[in-house]
Amino acid sequence: MNLSDDLAWRGLIKDKTFEPKWLDTPRKFYLGIDASSDSLTIGNLAIITLARRLAEAGWSAVMLAGGATSLVGDPGGKHEERELKPKSEIERNIEGVKAQIEQLFAGQRHEMVNNLEWLGELKYLDFLRDIGKNFSMTELMQREFVDTRMGESGAGISYAEFSYSLLQGYDFWWLFKNKDVQLQIGASDQWGNMLSGVSLIRKKETSEAHALSMPLVVNKATGRKFGKSETGAIWLDPKRTSPTQFYQFWINVDDADVEEYLKIYTLLPKEAVNELMGQQKKTPQERPAQIALAGEVTAMVHGVEANKFAQSVTDYLIGKSPIAEVSEAALKEIRIALPNIKAQPGISVIEALVESGLAASNSDARRLAQSKAVYVNDQQFTKDHLEAGDFKNGRLMLRRGKAYKDSALIELA
């Protein structure tokens, strides 16, 4: 299947400035990544996976870290002005984000650039004359982000954030001129910014350059944007979200979403996805689609070894492999992957829940205990204390709730 058909089938094309067939001749494209945090989330992963697809279809990839643009802050999709981040923090963020992109592009040819390289030395007056002159204020004012921020109930917008779109347009133009980049890809909230570049190139170079946006990934069950909420964020950084937690997240995906995620987040071809969805329909309780999804995505983000390990930890979680018989080597890894504490026999369940982070406070832990939400080694647990006999070989699995993802390892001190 050629690239344009594949992307259409996966639902990855929202807006574009070209005929679909144009995609099928490989050229050079770029994807800009914001550096507002030191780690990417699965929200960013969707678009990076799209970049991977283009690369595998023969396109040359330029990955742009927004060292300069992050200093200003993208107003797109935000309801109020952002806090400016210190420069040192953004530099750190860039390093973190770069490393993750390297991992995701392992074995694929790609180029990393930082727009600080050219935006950093840009002179303001030159910018106004060369770039500013090419933007119509009328057009800019009609942009949705400006409109919502400046409208009746808007929170206002600063000149700095307002100018963001022009900077991004400049990026595209610079890359077009200096690196022969002909396409920019991004999530649909970047559409306006991408068009800034397209029209700037048209005006200044009288040449064609194009933009492609993909839809924002939405949780079908709740209708909400995916991976955006602060607390529930799933990070690519294993220090923030361990590979096991990462794997568990995908295992736990709703049935309604799993097909879409397979298309967006894995490189599995159409036939394989259809095959999986067939099985999913027949035996949903075995969760074949979720298992495939979790395996594919974890392997891509954290590597094949980490994926294997996450799968084996899952076997311990669901009691398929008894935790009492875990090998010393695996145990070491589990201590990293799961919340874990050392305890004396006789420790109260409340204390164990709080210490391990499964409960937020003593009150919270008491509520959980009262509602019979405590499990030890996959069995409902109603006693107040963990006795010596509850530990098998000096350890046990403590769990909050019925789903396996909120588990912790408790070991005898």
Add this chain to the structure above:
RNA sequence: GCAGGGAUGACGGAGCGGUCAAUCGUACCUGACUGUAAAUCAGGCGGCCUACGGCCUACGGGGGUUCAAAUCCCUCUCCCUGCACCA
């Protein structure tokens, strides 16, 4: 600058001197039913405790009035709406 209006828990939004740890909705957590799914129903949802009870901290910041304040007064900060100023 002047005049009005506003700031309440994760969010939206009630309350306008005691019965307010604060109605309600959403989000979130747990239980039942299931499949580590969804929907539905039920319970919970500031913290702490030797708990059908008690204590602490909270309604933008600070100060006051009162036996008693989220509720009244003063003041500061920020936001909104008009008007004025500036073009």
